[in-house]
Amino acid sequence: MSEAPKIYAAIAAVQGELAQSGISKDSENTFDRYKFRGIDAVYNALSPLLAKHGLCVLPRIIERDCQERVSKKGDPMFYVTVTAEFDFVASADGSKHTVRTYGEAMDRGDKATNKAMSAAYKYAAFMAFAIPTEGDNDADATTHDVAPQDRRGNGPRHDPDMLDEAQLAHIQTLIEQAGVDVKAFCEAYKIRAVKFLPSAKFGRAVDRLKEKLREKQEAEKTAKRNELADIDADDVPF
The missing domain is CATH 3.30.390 (Enolase-like; domain 1)
Incomplete structure (x- = not known):
């Protein structure tokens, strides 16, 4: 054999x-x-x-x-x-x-x-x-969010307790613009991911992110003014 x-x-x-x-x-x-x-x-x-x-x-x-x-x-x-x-x-x-x-x-x-x-x-x-x-x-390991069906099974309907696509995109854009750490944001609202933010907290989150964005913009303006103030007049070629 x-x-x-x-x-x-x-x-x-x-x-x-x-x-x-x-x-x-x-x-x-x-x-x-x-x-x-x-x-x-x-x-x-x-x-x-x-x-x-x-x-x-x-x-x-x-x-x-x-x-x-x-x-x-x-x-x-x-x-x-x-x-x-x-x-x-x-x-x-x-x-x-x-x-x-x-x-x-x-x-x-x-x-x-x-x-x-x-x-x-x-x-x-x-x-x-x-x-x-x-x-x-x-x-x-990967959570797939499947939209619930309506009672007649005619297609997906939005869960009113969760963010819709427009709200989620708005939140994510503000997070990026304000330079907010995603992990810190999720920890603050006790959620696993941004998409799990309850719709009831949408307005509060938007206001806070806009505030952080204004703070970031003001800090950038201040830094720019300080940079210009440091320029010696003798160094300006005119």
Whole structure:
């Protein structure tokens, strides 16, 4: 009888060690404030184990799709989806098993493809090695706000207790203009993310942000006046 391929033993060996340590969600999305496992954490955990058990993971991009979209502020965004295959190869005998997965990402610059490929690798590793974590799985890490249906099921209706799209965009613009830290804003109102601000607090939040914006503008004017006052008249070339 021929000897059994060693690829599955290598995968099982890596999986066994990861079952003991796992990869915790130490990274945090600063805007929506949810925890996740970044690609660096996956590389750091996997690299020594792959070397130890003679397992190679070789990527191959099958397909790439790129679309240009526009953010709420009108900025261009690049949305990339990749189809990737990863050959898990045992160095002991060259036997392999191929895993196909997908990755998608958005970016304002030239990093969308890189992010999409990283996502494809990360989830291929999660599924192949069944990597445990301290909390829920990654699908639960991102909160998707689905608008509630009306009583007849004819489509979404707005929750009157939450901000509508225009109010949310207004708040986010003021936060950016006033130079307010998003995390500090959320802590002040005891919310997980800006989009969870209750509509009852919208007016108060807008007034406070406008006040902070005025303070920022006044500080900038004062700094400018002080800068001009420091100019020696003898230095002016006229």
